[in-house]
Amino acid sequence: MSGSSPRPSYAALFRIPHARRTVAAALTGRLSYGLVSLALMLTTGHATGSLAVAGAVMALFGAASVFLSPARAALVDRHGARRALIPMASLYAGLLTAFAVTAWRPGAPALVIGALAIAAGACTPPLGPTMRTVWSQLVPDERLLQRAYGLDGVLEEILFVSGPLVVGAVVQWAPPAAAVLLSALLVWSGTLAFVLSPVVAGARPAPVKSCRSRRRWQGGRALAQPVVVALGVGLSLGAVDLLVLAFAEQHHHRAGAVAWVLAALSLGSALGGLLNGAVDWRLSPGVRLPLTACGLGLALFGAALAPGLGALTVAVACAGFFVAPALTTAYLIADASVPPGIRTQAGAWVNTAVNAGGSGGAAGVGLLVGRLPLGWCFVISGAVSLTAALVSVRTGWTARSSTPPTAAGAHRAAVSERGTDPGEEADRSRV
Incomplete structure (x- = not known):
């Protein structure tokens, strides 16, 4: 534009x-x-x-x-x-x-x-x-x-x-x-x-235009940053579901209260996703991605300090506020990092990371609940997301310094620089 x-x-x-x-x-x-x-x-x-x-x-x-x-x-x-x-x-x-x-x-x-x-x-x-x-x-x-x-x-x-x-x-x-x-x-x-x-x-x-571009993608460097963050977000979210249930039981709340807390998580994610999409960011996706993961981790640190269910609901909603922006940004980076012929696979790797992380987070925190105070369990779940953010900074820098841009990424960069895409009207007319 x-x-x-x-x-x-x-x-x-x-x-x-x-x-x-x-x-x-x-x-x-x-x-x-x-x-x-x-x-x-x-x-x-x-x-x-x-x-x-x-x-x-x-x-x-x-x-x-x-x-x-x-x-x-x-x-x-x-x-x-x-x-x-x-x-x-x-x-x-x-x-x-x-x-x-x-x-x-x-x-x-x-x-x-x-x-x-x-x-x-x-x-x-x-x-x-x-x-x-x-x-x-x-x-x-x-x-x-x-x-x-x-x-x-x-x-x-x-x-x-x-x-x-x-x-x-x-x-x-x-x-x-x-x-x-x-x-x-x-x-x-x-x-x-x-x-x-x-x-x-x-x-x-859309065929992958060269064996070189396919080998470059298969090396995993281009997708390392979004996959690492998606995995960290999934691990943290998988832990949160079980931790909220344990918190409700510890504070003698009915099981139905858990549904309201998790609904606040989804509502926060929806609001965060809408706001993230509406803002014209000056920061690049590669910079925004670890920041959103950090936001999720810090919000879970806040959940560790919650004295009651009301405060926990607010903290969990704040955590949710960073979930959709983190995943949206991960998909954007994955899409721009690979040749057009393998975009669906790139998105699927991000999906796999967050879903596998969710299962792993639930299993991992299940081993910790009862052995550690709940506050420390929330801290550990937040630390996982923060660690993913720090690792993603390194992997993102490595990918950008060692991998030349793909056709998809170069096209998006050119559109962003020029402000218009000369083929936009032709592309729209074909669909």
């Missing part, structure tokens, strides 16, 4: 042809992910009568989904969204349906349920990374792309808050397996509508 042109707003995103249709379709599919974890856990517990089995099945499903995410994203980059996502969504929805049918009534064999959960997790369509890749193709202006990623993060927060509420409504009238069926229907119909959108259907895979 030129210096005299108005600052791009969130509304400008939806003036892009077919953007509203594409976003709505992607959100429909991604709502499935807000439902599926709780739905699978409740269904497994109902079918087997064992919370231990339910927890194990959830861990297996989550591991298959998280750690295979970059491999599934590579299929999208290589073959295009339509050819990769439709088979993945069909397999995923079919396996969830088989899971629901098998576990509809009590007495289902735990081994069969576990096998179906692992297989379903392995096929989870990477709708989030693919949607962010679509945004990066639609929006050549970095300021507007920042708003797109910020809005995407806020909408994702809303999905993961509303998903369990939908499951709660379903189980009032039907067995928990019905919520698994609903999740399958949402992901299949949403993915189909997404790939049939003119924006996605008309896109073609």
